[in-house]
Amino acid sequence: MNFVGKNVVIYGAGASGMSAYELVRERGARAIIYDDDPAAAHATDSKGVMDGADIIVLSPGVDGFKDFLLDAKLQNKLVISELELASRCCVAEQIAVTGTNGKTTTTLLIDYILRRAGLSTYAVGNIGTPFSAIADKLDATETAVIEASSFQLESSIKFAPDIAVVLNIKPDHLDRHGSMEKYVAAKANICLHQGEQDIVVYNDDDDLIKGFIPRSAAKKVPFSLEHPVKGGAYISSGFVCFDGNPILSLDEVDMRGAELENLLAAVAVCMSRGVSAFNVAAGAMEFDRPDFRRQKVGALDGIAVYNDSKSTNISACISACEGMEGDTVLMLGGSLKAERFEDLFSSLPTCVKHIVVSGENGRVILDRAKECGYESIALYDEISDALKAALNFAKENDCDNILFSPASKSYDKFGGYEERGRYFNACVKSLRTEL
Numbered sequence: 001m002n003f004v005g006k007n008v009v010i011y012g013a014g015a016s017g018m019s020a021y022e023l024v025r026e027r028g029a030r031a032i033i034y035d036d037d038p039a040a041a042h043a044t045d046s047k048g049v050m051d052g053a054d055i056i057v058l059s060p061g062v063d064g065f066k067d068f069l070l071d072a073k074l075q076n077k078l079v080i081s082e083l084e085l086a087s088r089c090c091v092a093e094q095i096a097v098t099g100t101n102g103k104t105t106t107t108l109l110i111d112y113i114l115r116r117a118g119l120s121t122y123a124v125g126n127i128g129t130p131f132s133a134i135a136d137k138l139d140a141t142e143t144a145v146i147e148a149s150s151f152q153l154e155s156s157i158k159f160a161p162d163i164a165v166v167l168n169i170k171p172d173h174l175d176r177h178g179s180m181e182k183y184v185a186a187k188a189n190i191c192l193h194q195g196e197q198d199i200v201v202y203n204d205d206d207d208l209i210k211g212f213i214p215r216s217a218a219k220k221v222p223f224s225l226e227h228p229v230k231g232g233a234y235i236s237s238g239f240v241c242f243d244g245n246p247i248l249s250l251d252e253v254d255m256r257g258a259e260l261e262n263l264l265a266a267v268a269v270c271m272s273r274g275v276s277a278f279n280v281a282a283g284a285m286e287f288d289r290p291d292f293r294r295q296k297v298g299a300l301d302g303i304a305v306y307n308d309s310k311s312t313n314i315s316a317c318i319s320a321c322e323g324m325e326g327d328t329v330l331m332l333g334g335s336l337k338a339e340r341f342e343d344l345f346s347s348l349p350t351c352v353k354h355i356v357v358s359g360e361n362g363r364v365i366l367d368r369a370k371e372c373g374y375e376s377i378a379l380y381d382e383i384s385d386a387l388k389a390a391l392n393f394a395k396e397n398d399c400d401n402i403l404f405s406p407a408s409k410s411y412d413k414f415g416g417y418e419e420r421g422r423y424f425n426a427c428v429k430s431l432r433t434e435l
Contacts, residue, residue: 001088004028009049011069012059013040016082019130020057023089027136029055053077057085060126064155083152084159086131092138095269096125096146098153098190099167099203101316102262103127104290106167107147109266113283114143117275121145126152154186157193163273164191164200164218165265168258169208170315171340184208194218201268203261204229221272223264233268240264240284242271248281254289257322258315292421294320297428300402301435303394305428308405309421314344317407324351326400329390331383333359334408334420341368344407348374354393356386360412384427391431 006029010021013035024031034049035041046068050056056072056079058064064079073079080088087094097107104127111123122138124131125146138144146161153159169187171180187209191200194216202213204222213220222232231243239246240253240263247267255263263284270280289295292309299305308320312334321330330352339361345368355377357365362379369377380386383404390402410420 001027001085003055006030006054007052008032008055008057009034009053010057010059011035011062012082013037014059014061016130016132017057017059019133020059020082020085023085023132023135024055024057027089050077055080057082058155060149060151062155079155080157081152081155081159082130082132083125083146083148084156086135087156087159087161089132090135090138090144091140093140093143093163094146094161095143095163095165095273096148096159096161096190097165097167097265098148098150098187099165099261100170100313101319102167102259102265103147103149104310105259105293106165106262106265107145108290109262109284109287110165110269111145112287113266113270113275113280114145114273116283116286117270117279119143123147125149148190150183150186153189156189159189160193160195160198161190162198163269164194164198164216165269166190166200166202166206166209166213167261167265168203168206168315170313184212188212188215191216191218199269199272201232201265201272203265204232221268223261223268225258225260225264233264233271235260235264240267242267242277245277247271247277248284252281252285253287255323256325258319259294259323292417294323294403294405297425298432300391300428300432301395303391303399304401306401306403306405307421307424307428308403309410309417309424311405311407312409312417314339314341314407317344317405318347318349320403320405321349321352324349324401324403327351327353327398328401328403329353329394329399330355331358331386331390331402331404332365332407333357333362333383333386334406334410335359335412336361336364337409339408341365341407342372345369345372345374353397353399354378354390356380356390356393358383358386359406359408361408383424384430387424387427387431 008029008031032042114121121143126149127147198218200218204224222229414420
């Protein structure tokens with residue numbers, strides 16, 4: 001992409017915005033940073049800045065439907081996401097992963113399997129390292145495995161990865177997107193501009209995904225937890241299979257329930273990419289799940305404790321619960337958002353024997369539980385108090401596990417799920433010293 005002599009506005013002064021700023025400057029652009037926080041910006045007059053721009057690059061946190069951005073589009077200015085900017089500047093192979101749940105795990109698993117097979121790969125995007133930080137430093141023999149959020153895809157107008165992956169679509173981020181239809185449309189941008197030489201790996205069990213997959217020109221590679229799929233990945237007789245051939249036993253991986261979508265998607269990508277079944281199986285067996293994703297963090301008086309702070313919505317919590325083996329006490333609660341907790345209480349697996357709740361939305365969760373006839377639930381002021389209560393119930397009722405899977409975003413008290421996860425681990429450690 002040619003930036004020489006172009007006036008480029010980077011909207012957003014976070015990590016992605018700063019990386020995009022450096023990228024376009026290195027390629028000859030005259031670049032400035034605009035941000036809603038005047039202290040972080042080079043310029044604060046939105047109209048003046050945008051009027052003088054040839055290209056506007058949006059960071060993931062920026063709503064692309066602000067009035068002055070819509071005006072810029074009407075003036076035929078190029079308004080694109082940081083994700084698409086990086087993609088246009090990158091000659092490496094691009095594998096992009098999206099979905100409401102499981103993006104990070106799937107991205108890291110694909111990256112791990114490919115590296116184990118001897119490829120030079122880099123996990124980037126919503127996972128932490130901005131894609132634009134390394135986009136023009138990769139050559140054509142290398143691979144970028146990109147975690148792509150709906151925020152990044154929303155303003156991606158021609159993004160076309162070599163392999164697109166769509167894991168699942170559940171209600172989430174509707175406060176940003178405005179409706180489920182717009183959220184689905186953002187996710188669909190990962191594959192709608194692909195060509196016939198590209199591949200889209202998709203969840204054949206998800207009707208929302210199947211609604212837009214036919215519009216992609218890419219080769220279709222399905223995966224399914226529910227039934228065998230031709231030319232794709234599925235489960236049969238306790239084995240993960242691809243296109244009729246067993247790849248590995250489920251007993252050899254630490255994934256259960258809906259988490260297996262992540263495994264099937266990674267198998268489908270890597271097998272389609274030409275990786276040997278041996279390397280795919282070995283990589284899947286060796287892979288360690290990322291922090292705060294149903295991660296075992298120790299035990300309290302013989303009760304196993306799992307930290308699933310990444311559970312920021314109801315579907316993620318259900319998935320984590322389905323992955324538990326043995327009677328479990330569930331810990332819920334966080335930011336007060338528009339979650340439908342009645343959907344949670346109608347879907348909880350029988351392994352969940354009791355629930356403790358804390359956080360800004362604790363009273364809402366308690367009320368929804370009572371309305372749904374769920375009585376084994378109690379409300380506490382703090383996570384630390386809820387953990388102590390969970391342990392007491394688990395000991396008194398011979399439960400095997402405590403699962404911290406909030407089903408809520410973390411912004412009531414924390415800067416993100418990672419900070420919340422670290423705090424929970426500190427609570428576990430503190431309680432252990434008291435026992």
